[in-house]
Amino acid sequence: MKYMKGRAEIDMKADYKNWMPKGMVIGTGIGGLISLMLLMVIGISTMAGKVFLVITILFAIVTLWMIFMYRAFSYNGNRQLSRQIIEGIAAYVDIPDGGRGLDVGCGSGALTIVCAKRNPKAQLVGIDRWGKEYASFSKDLCENNARAEGVSNVSFVQGDATKLDFDDEVFDAVTSNYVYHNIPSRNRQDILLETLRTLKKGGTFAIHDIMSKARYGDMEEFAGKLKDMGYEEVKLIDTTDGMFMSRFEALWMELSGSTLLVGRK
Numbered sequence: 001m002k003y004m005k006g007r008a009e010i011d012m013k014a015d016y017k018n019w020m021p022k023g024m025v026i027g028t029g030i031g032g033l034i035s036l037m038l039l040m041v042i043g044i045s046t047m048a049g050k051v052f053l054v055i056t057i058l059f060a061i062v063t064l065w066m067i068f069m070y071r072a073f074s075y076n077g078n079r080q081l082s083r084q085i086i087e088g089i090a091a092y093v094d095i096p097d098g099g100r101g102l103d104v105g106c107g108s109g110a111l112t113i114v115c116a117k118r119n120p121k122a123q124l125v126g127i128d129r130w131g132k133e134y135a136s137f138s139k140d141l142c143e144n145n146a147r148a149e150g151v152s153n154v155s156f157v158q159g160d161a162t163k164l165d166f167d168d169e170v171f172d173a174v175t176s177n178y179v180y181h182n183i184p185s186r187n188r189q190d191i192l193l194e195t196l197r198t199l200k201k202g203g204t205f206a207i208h209d210i211m212s213k214a215r216y217g218d219m220e221e222f223a224g225k226l227k228d229m230g231y232e233e234v235k236l237i238d239t240t241d242g243m244f245m246s247r248f249e250a251l252w253m254e255l256s257g258s259t260l261l262v263g264r265k
Contacts, residue, residue, distance in 0.1 A: 032059030105179030109142030212257030
């Protein structure tokens with residue numbers, strides 16, 4: 001999208017960043033180079049040299065893994081896994097005209113914006129804490145991306161997923177992507193319930209995350225609990241069987257257990 005600034009016409013492009021931050025890749029690579037230089041100075045024959053050899057190999061393996069991750073997640077690369085996941089989740093977000101949708105942990109605004117495009121007569125709200133752990137993401141970035149995409153039916157606010165600053169039953173749809181597993185919690189099912197608390201009766205939800213038993217507990221049991229509470233069409237969809245990625249990709253990307261929880265309140 002282009003906009004005028006003074007007499008200059010500026011071509012804006014959305015920047016959704018990368019789920020594998022470039023700074024982490026570069027930093028790890030530099031660490032490996034430093035370790036290699038120390039190894040060359042010390043020599044491999046000493047005990048310290050052997051230690052630095054192991055460290056250098058580990059740095060090399062991790063750096064290579066990060067590079068592959070970066071390439072896979074890139075919005076402009078060949079694989080474009082991030083884009084595929086975002087668009088796949090958004091396909092489940094259906095908001096009536098004049099309705100409101102909530103995206104929890106919006107990051108760079110990608111999912112919020114795609115949902116807004118698919119539901120042009122609805123209003124989307126994206127919330128995130130935008131902490132120092134993900135310094136490349138911010139409210140300003142989200143708003144700039146919305147402008148670049150020509151999307152005006154969105155707003156972004158800072159918030160806490162564990163205690164949402166919204167009343168009960170105010171949204172017609174709620175969604176989230178790879179957020180809750182990053183939140184330190186003894187019971188992430190409680191975080192899901194906190195999100196669903198804001199959903200209107202009849203509203204839909206589409207929440208994607210690494211819902212392994214170690215992180216979430218028994219999700220089949222949780223799905224049954226939702227049905228007992230009156231939720232309908234509740235499904236747990238494995239997204240690692242070719243829907244978003246292959247099992248092999250999920251394994252080496254450490255995304256095994258990726259699941260889409262969908263349904264209606």
